[in-house]
Amino acid sequence: MGIRLAIQCLGVPFLLALGACSPSYVQRTAQVRVLTESARYTEARQELAAEAERSSLDALLVAVDQGALLHRAGDWEQSARVLNEAAALADARETVSLSQELFGSAPWRMGTLERQTLHVLNALNQLQLGRPEGAAVEARLTNALHLRHHLEARHRTELERSLALVPFDEDFRAYLERLSIGLYVSALAHELAGNEDSAFIDYLEAWRITRMAPPGAPSSLTHLLPRLVAEARRLGRPELPELEPLLPGPGEQVGPDQGELVVFVEAGRIPERCQVPRAGTQVWSVCTRSWSHAKARAEVAGRSQVAETVTSMENLLLRRGALGAMADTERAPSLAVNLGAAASYVLVPPLGAALIIRRVVEVNTRMEQGWLSLPAEFQVARLSLPQGRQTVTLHAGNKEQVHEVDIVPGRPQVLVVQME
Numbered sequence: 001m002g003i004r005l006a007i008q009c010l011g012v013p014f015l016l017a018l019g020a021c022s023p024s025y026v027q028r029t030a031q032v033r034v035l036t037e038s039a040r041y042t043e044a045r046q047e048l049a050a051e052a053e054r055s056s057l058d059a060l061l062v063a064v065d066q067g068a069l070l071h072r073a074g075d076w077e078q079s080a081r082v083l084n085e086a087a088a089l090a091d092a093r094e095t096v097s098l099s100q101e102l103f104g105s106a107p108w109r110m111g112t113l114e115r116q117t118l119h120v121l122n123a124l125n126q127l128q129l130g131r132p133e134g135a136a137v138e139a140r141l142t143n144a145l146h147l148r149h150h151l152e153a154r155h156r157t158e159l160e161r162s163l164a165l166v167p168f169d170e171d172f173r174a175y176l177e178r179l180s181i182g183l184y185v186s187a188l189a190h191e192l193a194g195n196e197d198s199a200f201i202d203y204l205e206a207w208r209i210t211r212m213a214p215p216g217a218p219s220s221l222t223h224l225l226p227r228l229v230a231e232a233r234r235l236g237r238p239e240l241p242e243l244e245p246l247l248p249g250p251g252e253q254v255g256p257d258q259g260e261l262v263v264f265v266e267a268g269r270i271p272e273r274c275q276v277p278r279a280g281t282q283v284w285s286v287c288t289r290s291w292s293h294a295k296a297r298a299e300v301a302g303r304s305q306v307a308e309t310v311t312s313m314e315n316l317l318l319r320r321g322a323l324g325a326m327a328d329t330e331r332a333p334s335l336a337v338n339l340g341a342a343a344s345y346v347l348v349p350p351l352g353a354a355l356i357i358r359r360v361v362e363v364n365t366r367m368e369q370g371w372l373s374l375p376a377e378f379q380v381a382r383l384s385l386p387q388g389r390q391t392v393t394l395h396a397g398n399k400e401q402v403h404e405v406d407i408v409p410g411r412p413q414v415l416v417v418q419m420e
Contacts (some may be wrong), residue, residue: 207329270376315377
């Protein structure tokens with residue numbers, strides 16, 4: 001009895017020692033987002049670095065935000081380097097020690113959709129750097145990530161069965177699991193590298209996924225159909241009978257003295273984690289952040305085209321809701337950790353209570369975090385233009401941007417912009 005009493009007494013200092021919690025990244029970086037939304041990217045990076053030093057912010061969240069800010073600023077090389085480092089750190093965090101789980105100190109885990117989007121940004125970086133092969137490698141990772149998580153497949157299946165609030169429709173699985181923007185970037189990278197068949201296959205798959213989107217989901221690639229039909233004819237592809245009846249007219253063809261401009265618009269603000277009332281309690285889910293939801297319009301050389309939303313992270317996150325927030329944030333639970341926490345509460349109540357409280361607080365802290373510098377959606381506009389220097393004006397809501405591009409026949413020019 002004396003030994004047990006002594007051990008119980010040790011729980012008091014443990015309770016005090018475990019009481020300190022990780023700082024809230026979202027709250028501490030509010031000024032960074034204000035500067036980012038004003039396109040003051042250098043100041044935003046400086047503020048982020050200063051706050052990270054003051055508050056010991058999560059290293060992975062700092063890295064991905066720095067990478068995204070460099071991407072927005074057009075520093076493609078440095079953005080690629082930082083995002084590669086962030087990807088390696090995210091890989092290392094897929095497994096944590098039992099002590100980290102037991103003491104509630106496991107670090108923030110990057111969700112699958114966030115990781116996929118990281119590789120989309122990096123693929124665009126590679127395109128802007130004139131490295132189509134590197135862009136293709138990055139773009140492929142937007143579809144292969146589920147292979148990295150095969151050890152969690154059983155846990156995720158059980159979680160879907162027990163927590164899903166609506167039936168899971170298998171018809172929409174491709175839309176929910178694969179990013180059509182990733183396939184589009186991969187196809188463009190193959191096109192720039194001269195891999196015609198690979199480009200056709202990825203363009204076709206991106207187009208098919210948008211057609212599999214649930215009703216009301218903002219996802220389309222109608223501008224691709226004329227190209228797909230023309231390429232299927234030229235390459236002798238077996239998919240031609242599937243595609244040809246869907247094209248109402250001949251479609252616009254790129255002339256021998258023309259080139260193409262592909263504009264990628266990173267639009268809006270990705271949703272944030274929030275607590276919502278449900279069944280008399282508060283549960284973690286996702287909530288939208290205010291933005292115009294306007295489609296960008298590109299005007300150049302007397303032509304005008306409205307961009308199409310190819311992939312909406314906002315729509316994907318809202319459809320996944322509370323289940324997605326939990327599955328993205330938490331690793332597969334450890335039986336040993338759960339038993340250890342329960343046993344410590346039975347044998348040493350003060351220590352067990354401290355461990356349980358700490359784990360609950362840290363889980364809530366991790367649930368609140370997120371990579372909020374990501375866009376809400378990726379839009380694409382593609383135009384055939386005369387060769388030479390062209391002035392491109394982009395409109396979205398009350399915002400306007402002007403860019404100069406050099407159009408070359410036979411090789412699409414890529415322009416990546418951000419518009420709220």
